[in-house]
Amino acid sequence: MATDYDAPRKTEEEQSEDSIEELKARRHEKNSGKVDEDEVEAAESFELPGADLSHEELAVQVVPRKSDEFTCSSCFLVHHRSQLAEEKGDRLICRDCAY
Structure with missing residues (x-):
């Protein structure tokens, strides 16, 4: 972001005098670029590489329980x-x- 160093600067008193309406408007401007998105819907659209495990078989060796x-x-x-x-x-x- 470019800064104009020749522009007059506000003192601390002037900065504290910003109205509530200006602050609310600035906050609204910052949030206006955000998009509401359903997280579940977004997660369902992601496809991870190598996530298709339909052709895989699970091989487990069952160990018998010991007496203790x-x-x-x-x-x-x-x-x-x-x-x-x-x-x-x-x-x-x-x-x-x-x-």
Whole structure:
């Protein structure tokens, strides 16, 4: 932005005397260039490179549970037996979920 150094400058008193209407008008002018855009609609239009995974197959090797492990019936994570907090029948609850 070009600056005219020959133009008279306002003193601090003159700057503080700017009317509320002028300040509101300046703020409105700054915001007038913005466009309201729906974020969800904009996100749906983006296509990421390599995002088409329809031809991919997921290969997972399932490891059997060890004798000193259990699956929490609340969070469904596998924990060591030392993390067992409650045992209600066949429901095993880990320490994290018990509190």
